[in-house]
Structure formats: structure tokens, C-alpha cells
Amino acid sequence: MARRASASSAGSGERVPFRRLAASLASLGREFHGRGWALGTSGNLSAVLSRNPLRLAITPTGADKGELASAAILEVNAAGRARNGSRRALPANAKSPAGTAAQASAETLLHLTVARVRGAGAVLHTHSIWGTVLSSEYARQGGIAIEGYEMLKGLAGVRTHEHREWLPILENRQDMTELARSVQHVLEKHPASHGFLLRGHGLYTWGRDLAEAKRHVEILEFLLEVLGRRLLVGSAPSVRKTSRSKSPRRSGRRKYGSGSHSR
Amino acid sequence: MARRASASSAGSGERVPFRRLAASLASLGREFHGRGWALGTSGNLSAVLSRNPLRLAITPTGADKGELASAAILEVNAAGRARNGSRRALPANAKSPAGTAAQASAETLLHLTVARVRGAGAVLHTHSIWGTVLSSEYARQGGIAIEGYEMLKGLAGVRTHEHREWLPILENRQDMTELARSVQHVLEKHPASHGFLLRGHGLYTWGRDLAEAKRHVEILEFLLEVLGRRLLVGSAPSVRKTSRSKSPRRSGRRKYGSGSHSR
């Protein structure tokens, strides 16, 4: 634990020891897999090694996060290119054929974008059931507003449960350059958001260091599940409301929360 | 296990060894985190060190409960002030900046209130999905009545499943002094209740010692989940019933249970 603490942030020109961050990322990746947030090689985790130039330690593509070893973590530069001469042993269960040099996460550009725009020290992408369900259910609304929950107080800068958190939902794309552009646009448009969702793909969040990013993941995944379960109970606005519907469940309101607002 | 047993209660002037209680609280905190009841630094746990004067061992604020170490547990007095000269190492992942002296849980006043009014030996606050969902869903009713379930028999003083347990729901507040006052009022108004909920925030329960408090947590969290799932199945009264609704799901009754009452 002491190690993780000291290996958790990078000042302007400072380099954080790669080995410690790699160990933390691998450990967290295995934990996320165990929690169902990074199954089937999904999800990715990164931490900033240095800010100028921007360099990240990041999980490899196609790796089983349940078996993630420190040796599999890669170092990438601001353009997303893995370090030359890195002799990382890729876990034998990666999607790329055995023997190929390990490649950084396919979503490296997104991590770099978030790290740059938000000045984050760590960026985490979880691919959970509820993140997938809600990012699909609320895609048309363009985002999810969450307010009234005490859990929101754990987000950096938030002091009260009456905070209104807006989680934008972006359309998923395979063109990473395009997607990174969308992400940058959304981050600049919503400077207060602590995360965003990719439709049918899951959650991205970050923090000043790995510990804060992890805390944000726990908080947002928790709140997504609360919303998902409340959707089933009927208190959240129906996703399929139409103007003709006279159902008492129609609310017309986009935001929902624990209840500082009467409903 | 032997240690936890002997370190679980404090008589009138007796002091319970701090170290054992701290170890028990840290262990239980990690267990609750693993169960999803204390994610993102939420939740708090305390145990009484002495009754006159009232002193508690309590979890620190902003700590990742999954990494909670005995060394992080604090001692507070009846006013909620942490002991002078305590050199507790705060886990590096706490919300307060590294280097700050550790602070006791933000909800310390609530723990003191419960310990005093109920004469409890331990007070536990879990922040679960179902506690959050149901405290939000039933906030307007002011509480949840649970009856007919065998699990109720595990609550102190309860001998039959035909017991009617009332869990009051309080509005959540950030002003701890105000909130502690609400809590005291509710505890005095409902002397038989084994717990209460804070809206959108979760469950508080207690026991004569840590073991009994833990048993109460397991029982009440279990029952909250049963109710939540039955809500979805439609047997519990609809939360959003209106006078116009002719839906067969409307029952008009506030209490629900396994079925000593016909429905």
C-alpha cells in the first residue's frame, strides 16, 4: 500500500517509477476482472508516468485482465506508441497470436486525451453490466444526470449529496482518432463531469492518481447500478415514453435522483 | 476469533483494549467493502471503548475500506474529537491530501448519538445498493415496515417471524449537528427499531457488541434486498400509486411482508 501511494502521481517533469505503477495497474486490472468490470479482455487502465512529455503506463490490448501481470504493462508516449525495445512478455491468452510483440490498449488515444485535457494522473475504463445497460438505455438522451445520492460526495470537489452529476454518453466508434476527438469535445463541453460513457461500451473515469480514479470507478459503477435497479422499479423516467402515453410512470423529466426533488 | 469476542463490549467504566477493537473494525471494514457495502470510501464502523466517559474506536474519513488497516482506526471522545497525539498513518488512498493528520469519520456524531441513546457497543453504517434504492423509493412514506420473515428472528429481542420491524427513513443532511439531532429524535420516537435509513445514503444499525451489530447488518441488508426484489415482482405496494390508478398492483397498504397478512 505504501508503494502505491508514492507511485500514484507525476508532477510536471517528474517521472514516476514505472515498476511500481505497473504493479498497481496489474493488481487493479485483476481486481476489476474479479468484479466483472473487465471480462473477455475488455476494459483498460492507465497511469501517468510523466506529464512533459506525456507518457503513460497502460494495459496491453487483448489481455485477460484476470491474469494480468506487471510484465505485461506497456509504456506509451504522447502519440500512443509503445516504447522501443520493450521486451514485455504478453500473457499467453491475449487475442493476438502468440509471439507477436505486445501492443498497447486499442483505446490508448482515449487515455491520452483524458490525461491531457483533465490533467489526470490515472484513467480507468470499466466495461460493466450496468455501464453497458445504462449507456444503451439512455443513449438517446445523450447522458445521465445523477443527483441526491450521498455517494456523489466521494467525487473530487463534491461536498454535498445535492450535487448534480452529468455523465455524457458518446456514440461508440472504431476509428480511435475520431473517437478521441469526440471525447475531447465532450470533456471541454462538460468540465465538471467526473466521467463519461461510451454507448454499449462502458464507463471512463479518472483521478489525480490511481487511488482517486479507483474511488471514482467504485462510486460511478455503484450509482449506475442504483439507477439501473430503480429503472426496473419504475421511479426513473421511462426510456420509451412517447407523447401519447398516459402511463403514470411518465415523468418527462430527464434527471432522477434520490429525492431532493419531489416526484 | 477469540480476540474479537473479548474485545467486543465495554462496561460502564471499563476500557476495552483499543488494539483488538481496531483490528476487528479494520477486518470488518474490509469485509463490508468486499460485499459491496462500503465502496468508494462510503460506510463507517465504530465500537465503544468506554461508556463513561463515552469513547469510540472509529474508521477514518475518506479511507478505502478495502485497504483498511488497524493503524488507520481512530479513537474519539464524546464530542467526536480524535485523540491528541495519535499518530495514525492514514492509508495513502484517502480523500484528504497526503500528509494531513487522519480525521475521524465525517459521521462520527451519528455514531456517538446511537451509542448514547441505544447504549450500543458497536454502530455500523453500510452503504449498499439496496439500502440506497429502498431508502430513496420509500422516503416519502417515512420508513419501511418489514414483517413475516423468519430472518427477523435474528434481531435482538425478536422471537417470532410475526414481528413487525419499522425502519425509519430520515432525510439526508450535510450538517452533522442537525442530522445527529434528527437521529436522536427518531431513536427516541421508535425505541423498538433495530436500525434506520438515511435517504439515498444507506443503513445504520447497532448491537451490544460488534458481533451483534454485524449480525444485524446481515439481517437488515438481506431483508432490504428481499423487499427490493419483491418490489420488482410487484407484491409490495407500488411506490408511485396515485388515487386515480386502478392498477391491480395498488394495495394502499404500507406494510409488506412474507404473508401473515393476506394480500
Add this chain to the structure above:
Amino acid sequence: MARRASASSAGSGERVPFRRLAASLASLGREFHGRGWALGTSGNLSAVLSRNPLRLAITPTGADKGELASAAILEVNAAGRARNGSRRALPANAKSPAGTAAQASAETLLHLTVARVRGAGAVLHTHSIWGTVLSSEYARQGGIAIEGYEMLKGLAGVRTHEHREWLPILENRQDMTELARSVQHVLEKHPASHGFLLRGHGLYTWGRDLAEAKRHVEILEFLLEVLGRRLLVGSAPSVRKTSRSKSPRRSGRRKYGSGSHSR
């Protein structure tokens, strides 16, 4: 594992070594607690030590199953009385005050009844969420019929998924003598049933030995959850159907299954 195998059954006059059965019961108790099937001191597990006279090894009352130790397992005779001179150390977190001699499970008479009527070698009572929800939801129907699921093939004597399993639901009672009488009546009335439910209380099942009983628990708890989730999806007959209801969800049929029957 070898031990559990040999310690799992008792012939007519044969005594099975107590120590091995106690270790297996304690281990299984802890596992059930970890699975959420024996929370808050609920649930109980027994295995037959000898058949003539009938003697069981059984879990104590009021014990935290998550901390269950072999030393806490008791031996009872056909009348349910614990052995004289047993110096079992009761885990410090039991419901009875510290220092009291350990007492056998409050439901010992039910275990004895099942062991006698079914000739079972082990009897297991789990107190799960889904067992509690469905035993409450279907109480008025007096039972649950399950058919069409491959999982049914794991039940002793069942060779096909087209098997129709009937799980009777009994009203819960605190008078154990009365309840044992009900249990005996139901077991004699439904000789093919592999288990029964106590309303709002959970599942009882058994097997020729602990391994078979455990397999039956896994199968029946699995099927209860499948039914519970299908209830939410709407394919199972509505619990609250009335004769007036014209809802398309009304089916009038009591049995439900995967689909050897058109619906």
C-alpha cells in the same frame, strides 16, 4: 476431499466418525455463508452419525456461519437433545450470552424428521434471497412446480429435463413440534419431492450424504433464482392473478418451466 467422502454416510448401526463430519459441516456452513445462503445466523446443516439409534451432527443455534468452527458442531439424539458433557466452545458471536452451553439448532426437530422419513444422510437448510422471495410469492399456491430445466437432472433419481419437480411451501411456525408434524405430513404426501420451502424462511433439502445434499442445494437454489428472474420477465404466471384480471400475463397454470409446454 477424501475425508469428506468417507465421512458422508451412516449405515444402519454404523457410526460415522464425528470429527470428520463436524469438519465437513463447518466447512460447508462457511461456504454457504459466503454464498449468501446462511447470513445473520440463519440456515442449519446436519449429517447422520448413526441410524439406529438416530443421531445427528448439527450446527449450533445462533452461530455466525461465516466463522463456524468444527468445535461448534453438536451431536444430538433422536429427541433432539445435545450430548451430555459436550464441551463445545460456542463461537463468541452467537446470539446466546457468552458462557451459556451451546445449544443445537432451533430447527433440530425438522432435521430429525427429514432424516427419519426420507432416510437421508444429510439435511441442509439454506436461507437465500430467492428462497425467501419465492416461498413468499407462491405461498398461496402451496408450492412451486419446476419442469423442463436440464438442471433438474442433477436431482437423485431424475433422468430427464422433462421431470416435474414439486416443491411444497409450508407455513412457517415457531412451535417446532407443530412444524415438524407439518413437515412429516408434507414429506409423506409428496414422496418424490427433493425439497420443500418454509414461507418467508427458505429451503430444506437433503441427500444420501453431504455431497448429494449439497448438490441438491445448488440445483434447487439455482432453479429458484431462474424462476425468480423469469417472474420478473413475465413468463411465469402472475402471483397476483385474480379472476377479474384480463391481463395477458394471466395463465391460470401453476406450473412453469423452460418449455416442454407451450405458453
Add this chain to the structure above:
Amino acid sequence: MARRASASSAGSGERVPFRRLAASLASLGREFHGRGWALGTSGNLSAVLSRNPLRLAITPTGADKGELASAAILEVNAAGRARNGSRRALPANAKSPAGTAAQASAETLLHLTVARVRGAGAVLHTHSIWGTVLSSEYARQGGIAIEGYEMLKGLAGVRTHEHREWLPILENRQDMTELARSVQHVLEKHPASHGFLLRGHGLYTWGRDLAEAKRHVEILEFLLEVLGRRLLVGSAPSVRKTSRSKSPRRSGRRKYGSGSHSR
């Protein structure tokens, strides 16, 4: 981990060391049991030892997967017959009476069929809650179409979330020869499918090696749960739509996904 990697595939005449595959299969079986995918002796796992002649390492019938040991794994030939003279010790908790020679999984013929038709290196059958629920709910439609989810990209040969995966649902049968015939027919009819469901029975999937098959299990089980939860939320087409129903939830469309299609 290194072992599993090298023990994961078999070329044309090559024999893969049995011991390593057996260890991997046993380990994976225990993991699947822990995840709730192989409870009550359900589920089965196999890996190809050699292709010409076709020989598999496969789990035994009636074994508690939670206790699965390498020594219990059997070797079978292309006709499904276990190797002569194999002295595998069957775990004491198997369904067949103690002392009987271990038998290969009852579904061996299905594994052989998949290995042959798909040229797979490993075949895995999980028996999960959601696999059971959805294979029952969508049986009449003959299959489930899944599209729009990023998780689909983890399937071999899939490059985009806009992929449309069709999971056929076959009627369950006890006659293995008949069932194997159905499986072969379905595999030939749907060459792009990465898996299929047996009604009320669960999922079959495969891969070029054990790691890929495991990845496919994680992906498909994840997607089945996403669909199941979305069914509850109402976005997936109702299973019980009838021509008379005017419910706004009726969609008439068979496919559903995250949303490349408007709904």
C-alpha cells in the same frame, strides 16, 4: 500461466501433454463453479489432445466442479470412449456410486461434434442463470441476435461493435446422438456463430485454444446478462407478444442491441 499457454492447442498429428491440459481444465472448472456457471455438477469443459485421430481431455460426468481435480479429467477418443485402463480417481461427490469407474461427461458427443465441425481446440459448456433464462425466453424465436455492443469485438474474427451475432437455440434432448446431430446441423447452418444455446440448459462455445474459449464464455455470458437485464427494463422485444396486444412494448423485431438501430 505459462503452462496453460503452451498446453492450449493441438496441431494435426501433434499430441498436447495431457497433464497440463488436465490441470487447466480442472482449474477452469473450479473457476466456473465459483462464478455460478457450473453448479450442481452441471457444465462441462474439454480441450483437444490431438486432431488426427481426434482425442479430447474432458471433465467427468456427475462431478462437483468446485472440487474438480486434475486426476478426474478423462481422455476420450473420437467415439467418446474413455481410455482403457485409465485409473482416474473420481471425486467422492460424483453422482455415480462410489467405486464405479469414472465416466466422461454425458455430453461428450457434443464436444466432439463442435471440435470436429469447428476445428476448435477447446469446447466449453456453461450452465448459467442468464443462459438458462434467455434460452428459455427466446426458445420460440429459435435464437438470439446480439449487436451493437463493444464486447462483441472480443469474439474471434469480429472487428466492430456493429457485428450481428446470432446465437441459435436448440431444443434440449436426452438422446445424445440425436442432439449431436442437431448441433452439427446448426453449426453447419450458422458458420459465423461463436456459440449456441440449449433450451433451459445453457451455452456452448469454443475457441482455437482454452484461452480463446474462456474469453468467448466471458463475452457471451456477459452479453446474455446485459440482454436479460434490458429485457426487464423493457427495451428488448417482449417474449410474450401476441397479435392482439397493443402494448407499446411490442416491437415485432427479433434483434436487439445497444442501438445502431433506432427503437
